[in-house]
Amino acid sequence: MTATARLEAPTPDNVLAACALEVAPEQKRFVAPVAQSLAEAYVHPETAWPRLICDGERVVGFVMAFFGVPFDHDAHTPGAPPRSGLWRLAVAAGEQGKGYGRFAVRAVNEEIRRRGGTHSSVTWHAGEGGPEEFYLRLGYRRLGPTEDGEYLGELDLTR
Numbered sequence: 001m002t003a004t005a006r007l008e009a010p011t012p013d014n015v016l017a018a019c020a021l022e023v024a025p026e027q028k029r030f031v032a033p034v035a036q037s038l039a040e041a042y043v044h045p046e047t048a049w050p051r052l053i054c055d056g057e058r059v060v061g062f063v064m065a066f067f068g069v070p071f072d073h074d075a076h077t078p079g080a081p082p083r084s085g086l087w088r089l090a091v092a093a094g095e096q097g098k099g100y101g102r103f104a105v106r107a108v109n110e111e112i113r114r115r116g117g118t119h120s121s122v123t124w125h126a127g128e129g130g131p132e133e134f135y136l137r138l139g140y141r142r143l144g145p146t147e148d149g150e151y152l153g154e155l156d157l158t159r
């Protein structure tokens, strides 16, 4: 990762490069394709925050945050506050292990703080080659599993 790493909003110039981004074949079960995420962002413009992870001229990943949404997982918890966090995260197969994932999570959490949020939430599927260790390493506390068999991770941004 270089000093030019940054998040960029989708534009007519970069959107196809974002859609072409692929994780390793065995990782595909852990994250939806970028085109699907962009379609979901299109229909949830008020809560989705899709961003390309770029470095120099390269699109190296994709991250999508959500802000202030009641979680399906909290449906049985009366009064549960709306959450903010990571909706999608994918770093291109050839660009993993260089710090882009950590960079994107930090940037999302900075945006949550900027909007007054105090916690960052994420869900993941457990399994060989999955992202669990990555999130635990970044400080997320594992809560769950949820009813869908996913794990819910939470990071306190006030510490």
Ligand SMILES: CC(C)(COP(=O)(O)OP(=O)(O)OC[C@H]1O[C@@H](n2cnc3c(N)ncnc32)[C@H](O)[C@@H]1OP(=O)(O)O)[C@@H](O)C(=O)NCCC(=O)NCCS
Binding pocket: 023, 024, 027, 030, 031, 088, 089, 090, 091, 092, 095, 096, 097, 098, 099, 100, 101, 102, 103, 123, 124, 125, 129, 130, 131, 132, 133, 134, 137
């Ligand atoms: C999970 C993912 C986003 C991580 O991105 P990345 O750019 O490779 O991660 P980074 O290089 O920023 O790694 C940050 C730290 O986590 C560690 N790490 C990353 N992936 C890891 C894994 N699968 N297992 C163990 N440690 C891992 C790194 O070694 C690094 O550790 P450090 O503290 O020693 O530096 C990436 O592997 C990916 O896109 N996976 C496929 C899609 C996916 O699972 N997305 C998440 C959906 S919820």
